Amino acid sequence: MASTHYTPKRQPRLPLPSWLKGTLVTLASISVTMLGLLFVTFFIGRVMPIDPVLAVVGERATQDQYHAAYLELGLDRSLVVQFSYYVWDVLHGDFGMSLLNARPVSEDIKRVFPATMELATIGIIFGIVLGVPLGVIAAVRRGSWIDQIARVVALVGYSMPIFWLGLMGLLLFYGILGWVGGPGRQGIFYEDTFPSVTGMILVDAALARDWGAFKDAFSHIVLPASLLGYYSLAYISRMTRSFMLEQLSAEYVTTARVKGMSEWAVVWRHAFRNIRVQLITVIALSYAGLLEGSVLTEIIFSWPGIGNYITTALLSADMNAVLGGTVVVGMIFVCLNIFSDLLYKVFDPRSK
Amino acid sequence: MNAFTKLMGTAALGFALGAVALPVMAETPANMLVIANRIDDITTLDPAQSFEFAGSDVLRNIYGRLVNFDPLDLDAGYQADLAESWTVSEDGRTITFTMRDGVKFHSGNPVRAEDVAFSFKRVVALNKTPSFILTQFGFTPENMDETITVDGNTVSITTDKRYATSFVLNCLTATIAGIVDEATVMANEVDGDFGNEWLKTNSAGSGAYSLSSWKPKESVTLTANPDFYLGEPAMKRVIVRHVQESATQRLMLERGDIDVARNLNPSDVEGIRKADGVEVMEEMRGRLMYISMNQKHPELSKPKVLQALKYLIDYEGMQNSFLKGAYVTHQNFLPRTYLGAVDENPFSLNVEKAKALLAEAGVDGMELTVGVREAQERLEIGQSLQNTFAMAGIKLNLEVGTGKQVLSKYRARELDIYLGAWGPDYPDPHTNAGTFAYNPDNSDAAQATGLLAWRNAWDTGGLTEKSAAAVVEGDRSKREAMYHDIQATFRDTSPFAVMFQKIEPAGIAENVEGLNLGGAITAVSYWAVTK
Numbered sequence: 075m076a077s078t079h080y081t082p083k084r085q086p087r088l089p090l091p092s093w094l095k096g097t098l099v100t101l102a103s104i105s106v107t108m109l110g111l112l113f114v115t116f117f118i119g120r121v122m123p124i125d126p127v128l129a130v131v132g133e134r135a136t137q138d139q140y141h142a143a144y145l146e147l148g149l150d151r152s153l154v155v156q157f158s159y160y161v162w163d164v165l166h167g168d169f170g171m172s173l174l175n176a177r178p179v180s181e182d183i184k185r186v187f188p189a190t191m192e193l194a195t196i197g198i199i200f201g202i203v204l205g206v207p208l209g210v211i212a213a214v215r216r217g218s219w220i221d222q223i224a225r226v227v228a229l230v231g232y233s234m235p236i237f238w239l240g241l242m243g244l245l246l247f248y249g250i251l252g253w254v255g256g257p258g259r260q261g262i263f264y265e266d267t268f269p270s271v272t273g274m275i276l277v278d279a280a281l282a283r284d285w286g287a288f289k290d291a292f293s294h295i296v297l298p299a300s301l302l303g304y305y306s307l308a309y310i311s312r313m314t315r316s317f318m319l320e321q322l323s324a325e326y327v328t329t330a331r332v333k334g335m336s337e338w339a340v341v342w343r344h345a346f347r348n349i350r351v352q353l354i355t356v357i358a359l360s361y362a363g364l365l366e367g368s369v370l371t372e373i374i375f376s377w378p379g380i381g382n383y384i385t386t387a388l389l390s391a392d393m394n395a396v397l398g399g400t401v402v403v404g405m406i407f408v409c410l411n412i413f414s415d416l417l418y419k420v421f422d423p424r425s426k
Numbered sequence: 427m428n429a430f431t432k433l434m435g436t437a438a439l440g441f442a443l444g445a446v447a448l449p450v451m452a453e454t455p456a457n458m459l460v461i462a463n464r465i466d467d468i469t470t471l472d473p474a475q476s477f478e479f480a481g482s483d484v485l486r487n488i489y490g491r492l493v494n495f496d497p498l499d500l501d502a503g504y505q506a507d508l509a510e511s512w513t514v515s516e517d518g519r520t521i522t523f524t525m526r527d528g529v530k531f532h533s534g535n536p537v538r539a540e541d542v543a544f545s546f547k548r549v550v551a552l553n554k555t556p557s558f559i560l561t562q563f564g565f566t567p568e569n570m571d572e573t574i575t576v577d578g579n580t581v582s583i584t585t586d587k588r589y590a591t592s593f594v595l596n597c598l599t600a601t602i603a604g605i606v607d608e609a610t611v612m613a614n615e616v617d618g619d620f621g622n623e624w625l626k627t628n629s630a631g632s633g634a635y636s637l638s639s640w641k642p643k644e645s646v647t648l649t650a651n652p653d654f655y656l657g658e659p660a661m662k663r664v665i666v667r668h669v670q671e672s673a674t675q676r677l678m679l680e681r682g683d684i685d686v687a688r689n690l691n692p693s694d695v696e697g698i699r700k701a702d703g704v705e706v707m708e709e710m711r712g713r714l715m716y717i718s719m720n721q722k723h724p725e726l727s728k729p730k731v732l733q734a735l736k737y738l739i740d741y742e743g744m745q746n747s748f749l750k751g752a753y754v755t756h757q758n759f760l761p762r763t764y765l766g767a768v769d770e771n772p773f774s775l776n777v778e779k780a781k782a783l784l785a786e787a788g789v790d791g792m793e794l795t796v797g798v799r800e801a802q803e804r805l806e807i808g809q810s811l812q813n814t815f816a817m818a819g820i821k822l823n824l825e826v827g828t829g830k831q832v833l834s835k836y837r838a839r840e841l842d843i844y845l846g847a848w849g850p851d852y853p854d855p856h857t858n859a860g861t862f863a864y865n866p867d868n869s870d871a872a873q874a875t876g877l878l879a880w881r882n883a884w885d886t887g888g889l890t891e892k893s894a895a896a897v898v899e900g901d902r903s904k905r906e907a908m909y910h911d912i913q914a915t916f917r918d919t920s921p922f923a924v925m926f927q928k929i930e931p932a933g934i935a936e937n938v939e940g941l942n943l944g945g946a947i948t949a950v951s952y953w954a955v956t957k
Binding site: 129 | 460555638681834
């Protein structure tokens with residue numbers, strides 16, 4: 075006999091702790107983002123009116139050679155099948171072969187990415203070290219000469235084309251004054267003279283205790299890195315200034331001042347502490363921008379980084395390389411986003 | 427706030443001081459040759475597959491060949507290299523080469539006749555794009571054991587019919603005929619690939635240099651072979667660095683950080699003419715710039731229209747303005763310095779004549795599309811054509827795309843007009859005659875995409891047969907006359923307007939001696955260089 079007592083059906087729930095749930099949600103959203111990125115880049119690559127087969131066999135190939143390469147590249151299969159193979163390979167860390175040099179794209183990326191990372195890291199350090207204090211001072215001394223300078227610095231950073239500034243910098247500091255090393259990551263003399271461990275020349279030279287090579291590599295990186303640093307400085311200082319202005323007009327600052335707190339303490343212990351979280355996002359964004367490859371800077375300075383890599387690949391219809399590079403750049407964005415979210419949680423008590 | 431001002435000041439000062447204190451090397455080492463070049467076209471360093479300029483430059487210095495050019499005397503033609511001498515059979519089909527004694531590969535293995543046979547058979551079996559340079563003599567995977575044979579220290583090749591011996595030997599100076607070390611290559615074979623994968627990034631030659639490293643789109647490093655049979659080269663290392671920008675190459679050359687800049691644009695060439703310690707070296711290259719008219723187009727297939735268009739090109743104006751120093755007017759399919767080349771350039775801009783020809787052909791204004799690759803000098807040529815064609819009432823639309831986009835359409839016979847460049851494949855006149863003036867089957871089904879005549883749907887009107895006859899003519903001067911004759915008809919009747927031949931200026935440090943860039947017929951050689 076059926077019971078007359080009604081028990082409401084409960085939604086089955088996974089007994090998960092909230093932190094794990096949060097992590098799963100994050101992972102799921104990353105996967106969807108990455109899949110979307112793969113989908114878009116893959117199909118753009120395939121519908122572009124570029125013939126990848128010609129990129130492999132060259133203009134002089136006979137029809138037979140052309141056809142053999144066409145089959146070898148799997149282009150006879152349907153797009154959906156090609157895409158599913160591609161996703162499967164990417165999940166295994168395989169971006170396919172570069173059509174142009176017939177080497178795994180993942181190896182190429184391992185070689186070019188450290189070059190960009192080295193450049194971007196020094197650039198962003200430059201941007202933070204100079205940009206943050208500049209923004210703070212500009213806000214505190216609003217309307218003063220230093221604020222005007224900060225504004226001009228930011229304006230120039232925004233409006234001057236990077237290739238022009240880069241070429242002028244090369245001409246002046248390398249061509250005329252001879253203060254810095256020329257294009258490329260190191261003097262040609264040092265090519266292949268010490269082992270590549272991390273792919274970052276400064277680190278590798280230090281590991282090999284080859285201080286001559288270290289100095290040489292530093293003399294090569296200093297100009298492009300300060301150029302990139304200058305552009306991020308312009309952005310960081312401007313954002314810092316506006317964040318600070320907002321805080322300085324807040325009531326708690328007035329209260330602190332009324333209480334007779336020193337200006338240093340008001341600015342740094344109170345106001346600055348409250349903009350740290352916002353600043354992290356700004357810095358993470360500029361860093362991601364630099365890592366994404368500063369194409370023009372890399373081209374002007376013959377810097378064999380990922381921006382240069384993707385551009386050359388694009389121009390020569392090497393679609394596997396373009397896709398591989400784009401996916402890696404996408405992953406960096408996602409990772410830096412997660413990282414800045416994490417820092418948010420550390421620094422912002424409200425999110426705990 | 428003073429603290430921050432100080433902090434910033436200190437940082438800036440430290441930065442500036444750091445920069446000042448850095449050492450800058452202003453001169454390359456005396457036993458090292460350092461070159462800036464665009465090398466992003468290298469796809470492989472296997473001589474059986476490589477078919478790009480920068481790759482040929484590298485491979486010419488790594489692999490010995492049966493016959494080769496002397497870098498200090500290119501005009502002398504092919505010379506004995508790994509072969510000491512050769513004889514030709516009475517029927518003219520078999521050439522037997524006697525190997526030079528005592529030459530060793532970089533591995534220490536002796537260079538044997540067997541290695542030559544292996545290298546040629548490898549090319550036939552692999553069947554990569556440039557393999558036709560050898561297989562055009564009738565070698566196939568089925569017959570190669572009979573046509574390429576070894577006897578003691580001699581190796582013989584037997585062609586499918588009689589060819590001019592000069593034609594065969596010229597082809598044997600090409601990159602594809604580089605002799606590889608059989609033992610080393612086969613030790614690195616994977617899945618029956620004849621070591622193709624391994625040779626992409628490694629070397630197994632007997633030439634003046636061995637490959638130390640190739641980083642795609644970055645650099646190539648070569649190390650001198652101390653046992654090179656012509657003597658150890660003076661330059662112990664040769665490093666070619668990929669530098670994209672002309673202005674950057676110039677700066678590096680003027681600073682003394684490189685010895686040679688290979689890709690200077692006309693304004694930078696003018697710039698370094700005034701600089702101290704640097705010289706400009708100019709060489710004629712084999713590359714031709716041309717436009718071609720698709721014969722499937724009803725108007726363009728009229729002979730008078732073709733003539734008219736050839737009179738609507740401002741050859742001189744372009745040569746003296748934006749092409750200055752990079753190209754020189756040349757209206758024939760054989761580049762200057764090739765056997766059979768001629769200097770006749772009968773066409774010049776003549777709008778009245780062109781208008782009259784168009785009227786005779788019954789054409790009163792038309793609209794055409796030209797496929798142009800997205801490159802500065804080609805766009806400028808395209809614009810010049812646009813202007814001069816308009817003077818005779820022809821509207822020319824530029825269809826601009828990447829090289830591959832435009833080329834795909836051209837190969838599919840879909841463009842009205844193509845603006846392009848062509849470089850010879852090997853140092854024999856047949857290379858260009860066989861491309862511009864040879865088209866045995868003009869049907870769409872033939873898919874002879876490698877032939878420029880086919881791409882323009884041009885039935886050559888007898889030049890196919892004449893080209894075929896020239897390539898088997900044994901008498902060199904008769905052969906030369908035949909090419910003169912073919913080109914005279916070609917200039918007049920073909921749908922091709924060949925416009926310019928490339929001049930390549932290079933900037934070199936004045937202490938560099940003995941460098942030869944290979945002219946129009948071969949690639950650069952480093953072993954004769956001294957500083």
